[in-house]
Amino acid sequence: MSDSYWNEEIETMSAKAVERLESERLQTQMEYVYAKSAYFRAQFDKANVKPESFKHRNDLEELPFMEKYEIANSQLEGHLLGINQCASQEDIIRIHATGGTTGRPMRVGWTRRDIADYCEVGSRALWANGCRPTDVVFECMNYNLYAGGVSDHLCFETLGATTIPFGVGNSLRLLEMMNEIQQDISIWATPSYAIRLATLARENGIEPQNIGVRKGFFSGEPGMQVPGYREKIEDSLGLVSFDMYGTGELGMHSGECAHRNNLHYGGTGVVLTEMIDPETTKPIPFEEGVIGEFVYTSLRREACPHLRMRSRDLMQVFVEPCPCGRTDFRFKTLGRSDDMFIVKGVNVFPLGVQATLSSMRPKLNGEFQIILDRPPPIDYAPRIIAEVARDVPKEQYDVLISETMAAIANDLNFSTAVELVEEGSISTEKKSQRLIRDY
Amino acid sequence: MSDSYWNEEIETMSAKAVERLESERLQTQMEYVYAKSAYFRAQFDKANVKPESFKHRNDLEELPFMEKYEIANSQLEGHLLGINQCASQEDIIRIHATGGTTGRPMRVGWTRRDIADYCEVGSRALWANGCRPTDVVFECMNYNLYAGGVSDHLCFETLGATTIPFGVGNSLRLLEMMNEIQQDISIWATPSYAIRLATLARENGIEPQNIGVRKGFFSGEPGMQVPGYREKIEDSLGLVSFDMYGTGELGMHSGECAHRNNLHYGGTGVVLTEMIDPETTKPIPFEEGVIGEFVYTSLRREACPHLRMRSRDLMQVFVEPCPCGRTDFRFKTLGRSDDMFIVKGVNVFPLGVQATLSSMRPKLNGEFQIILDRPPPIDYAPRIIAEVARDVPKEQYDVLISETMAAIANDLNFSTAVELVEEGSISTEKKSQRLIRDY
Incomplete structure (x- = not known):
């Protein structure tokens, strides 16, 4: 095993091999959702396509887009998880909520295999971030309902880090516990929480650099790509920071490597990502520097698969090779497409x-x-x-x-x-x- | 697989077979802690015993007791986990806190196998409680730091229940989400939280029985064995309640069955439990109705093993057969031995x-x-x-x-x-x- 990658085979795969893997899994997934869901069957029938005709990611263009509000609305009508639920409730072992589009939380379900996949792609991203089994990580995200809690926690454990479910609030006690531990520690938090922690330390007569936090894994808010913001966090706490990206529906899947060449896409083989023009909805090819909205299709999801789900997130994409050797595309977030x-x-x-x-x-x-x-x-x-x-x-x-x-x-x-x-x-x-x- | 047990072999084992299993694992565990820990080695040497001489639970009487404050004190001196840490930090993937004895939280570490054991004994107890893979469980315990959060959550998932990490606080939103789900649900909470939920529902014009909570799994506070209290919870929410027991150091390991004959001990083969007189510290044999303090010895623990750890919890023990067919002893909690x-x-x-x-x-x-x-x-x-x-x-x-x-x-x-x-x-x-x- 190389120390450079969590899953060397997948992370350094050639574009051709990725296409083969995607095609194979796409076919199986299409057959699964067609067999299990009246909603997906109706989408296929309306578009006049059969699940066995999906041989390549380009074939997805035949299908309509899925919008998050369709799922949210069906939950309001009494569905436990919504129209895209494909596994039976007995096989679903975890439910998280996501912010949804209406402010009302939307429930998302996971089977055992879905969770194993979540941990796999999360570990790829965290490994790229430089997280290692020798790290002691304070997880300072909200554990109540959201994937940033239990599910992200388990990514750190899958990777092998010593993970402490600290949660949010009670920051003074956090400082106290961090101070008691006589070795370097890491933190998983929103960037703004790192700022808050530094401020609180200073207010309590503690030099923030002395808390001992030496690696910061950050997500949940944009801003890490803004140089001033990132430097402010790094300088005040004396840490090296890494950006991570994921969504409540997909899990955390992408992270920066040590070269900080934006976010390495880590969903390879688990989530298929297309890019579209948010206005015309036409596909945009992945080329250096292009901007578009990401659209997600699950390749292995059992509980709540997505089929061309519009993210409404605008991304800029990079395909030039990164010195770290990871081969799939990189990206950076530009904000909500409705904010452009x-x-x-x-x-x-x-x-x-x-x-x-x-x-x-x-x-x-x-x-x-x-x-x-x-x-x-x-x-x-x-x-x-x-x-x-x-x-x-x-x-x-x-x-x-x-x-x-x-x-x-x-x-x-x-x-x-x-x-x-x-x-x-x-x-x-x-x-x-x-x-x-x-x- | 019988629907009556999570692990039929262990849960219906004869006393002789339990003794054999314990002896075998005790021997391995004693050799492990002797090899890995200077603290345990010193205890063995002081008592002038060798790890290979442990052939039976009675042999433990040669060893001194362990007190929680010994661990707590060593953490204050800079240990990550304390004098009883045996696994290297790289193999430890989770740290919880327990209340400790001084009010200061004490850290407890877990390896992958420790967590698998935690989930195994937790599933035995929950299955006895009547929890099944068809259940949708709102976990309303504190996820921040304590085992009642992430670790207990994973017991429910191991069993196969659909588990929602709701956490504590935001009870109005909980009522809203419960109300949206059009099927029977279950709750994992402290007994007093069930009372609070019923009160809050009534204050908000919701008939508590209409929330749809039909099974209540309770722990974290004494009181469920008090008939009036239990009936108050059951009547107000219209649910069937079950008591569970565990500690932050051991995990949740024991639960009532449908006959409500007190708590079935579920730690068989993973934790060895002795009973002593808290005043004289002399062993008390397990006989119907006897009262004593539980003393715990790990049989498979890698990260932070316990060797005759005094619980300071007073228990009454029952050994008459239960109609459910579980064969190990049952018990009820009488409170802290320092409270007697x-x-x-x-x-x-x-x-x-x-x-x-x-x-x-x-x-x-x-x-x-x-x-x-x-x-x-x-x-x-x-x-x-x-x-x-x-x-x-x-x-x-x-x-x-x-x-x-x-x-x-x-x-x-x-x-x-x-x-x-x-x-x-x-x-x-x-x-x-x-x-x-x-x-």
């Missing part, structure tokens, strides 16, 4: 704005909101409200506004109307809303 | 007082405290402060006091000085302190 807006023909993502504003630290602190006053087409300069650092005097605001507008125009190629507000003016909810459509 | 006190030669347990006071519902509500004013020997009538129901008029207090003292004298054979207080006077913490030594 077009200013005079230029696609804008709130995460892009965040990156530019973060580059203007310490004068700005990185908090902001984009306000769209009128419906598209957006032929005006959108308002951007940004927080100023406390020590910037009011008389410097005008210059700072000009600098900010210039930076955005330069980096992102569109014009804005920037307004500055004092620190703390924009609510700092866990996931604050970056884009407000005020029309 | 002797009044003029009579052993008194707060749980016994609780049972008598509960039998006086609805005039009393079951809340109480015992106050010992002077150190032993207790040759006086201890004070018992009990809460009176709201609708009992003050002029009836004197009669009620006489009735209560008579009931206690009758049931428990000792004299008390009873005082009545209004409902809500005694703090209702999750685990309120029943015995106060006020000297």
Whole structure:
């Protein structure tokens, strides 16, 4: 076994071999869902295709997309798990909730094999992150209902790390326990929790670097690809940070490697990922730097399979080889596809704005909101409200506004109307809303 | 496979066969701990015994007892898991905390095989409880740090039940989700949480019996053996309740069967349980109705083995055959051995007082405290402060006091000085302190 990969065969597979594996599993999965689900059968029949005709990922284009709200709605009508449930309830051993699209949590079920697959792809991603069996990991995600708790915990255990289910809250006790352990430790948390931990340590007279957290595995919030944010976490706690990506429906499946060349796709052979143009829904080929929405199809899922499920997440894809040797594509998250807006023909993502504003630290602190006053087409300069650092005097605001507008125009190629507000003016909810459509 | 047992071979084994199994595993375990741990080696050497001389459970009497505080103290000195750690940290994949004896949480580690054993004995106990793969179980225990979360969750999954990691808090949302699921459900919780759920439902205009919880698996607090308490839970929610028992160090291992003949010991072959007199520490043979303190020795534990670990829990043991066919002993918990006190030669347990006071519902509500004013020997009538129901008029207090003292004298054979207080006077913490030594 190489120390470089969790599953060397899969992670370094040639594109041809991946295609073969996908084709084989796709066929079996299509036959399974057709046999088990009236909903999927109806989709096949409507499209006038048979399960045995799926010989290649391109054949999926015959089928309609699946939307999360279809599942959520069927749960509201009394389904335990929804229209896409294929395994019998007796074979389903775990149910998690995901945020859903309506704010109402949506239930997702898992069989034993589904969970084994979850742990397999999670371990690939964590191994890429540099997590090893010698690590002691404090899991500081919410264990109540969400996959980030029990299921992600078991990925760390599958990999072999010593995993402590700390959960959220009670941060002072966490600091105390971390302090008691006389060896380097790791943390699995949201990036904002790392910031909170550093702040809390400082408030309690503890030098954050002395807590001993040396590796940080982060997920659950965007922002790790924003250089300023990441550096702030690394500097304050004295750790090396790695970004991870997953969703409640699929599990955590992708992570950065030591080269930090964005996220290595880790779902190979378990989840088939297509990319589409969110407006036209036409397929987009995986080429260096292209942007599109990910669409997921399960290749082995028993409990709640997905068949061309729209993620509504916009991604940028990279296919140039990475020095780490992993062969499948890499990607970075650009935000929700419903958050993208077009200013005079230029696609804008709130995460892009965040990156530019973060580059203007310490004068700005990185908090902001984009306000769209009128419906598209957006032929005006959108308002951007940004927080100023406390020590910037009011008389410097005008210059700072000009600098900010210039930076955005330069980096992102569109014009804005920037307004500055004092620190703390924009609510700092866990996931604050970056884009407000005020029309 | 019989539907009556999770592991028919073990659960219906003859006493002779259990002895053989224990002897075999004891020998292997003693050799393992001697090889792996300086602490255990010192214990063996001090007692002048060799690991290969352990041929029978009675041979354990040569060894000294282990106390939890020894482990807790070694953790305070910087040990990750303490003096009894035998596996290397790389082989340990999970760490839980237990309440410890000092109020400070104590860390307990588990290897893969330890966890498999945990799930095995937990499944035996749950199966005895009547839990089945067709059940949908809301796990409403605390997932943060404690074994009642992730580890107990995995017992339900091992058995095959559909398990939802709900956790604690957010009870209104729990009611909402339970209500959405159009089938019978089960709950894994503390008994007091079931009461809280029923109260909350009523406050929100929901008839508690309509929530659909039909099986309740309870642990974490004493009280289920108190008839009034149990019936209150069953009546209000319309469920059948089962008691379970375990500790953070051992996992959950024992549960009632459908005959409710106290707790069937489920640790056979994994944990060896001795019984001792807590005062003299002399062994007590397992005979019908005897009372003593349980002392635990691991038979297969890799990470953190126990060798004659004193539980400080007082138990009453039953060995008459149960109609369910399980052959190992049964027991019920009487409370902490440090909570037992002797009044003029009579052993008194707060749980016994609780049972008598509960039998006086609805005039009393079951809340109480015992106050010992002077150190032993207790040759006086201890004070018992009990809460009176709201609708009992003050002029009836004197009669009620006489009735209560008579009931206690009758049931428990000792004299008390009873005082009545209004409902809500005694703090209702999750685990309120029943015995106060006020000297």
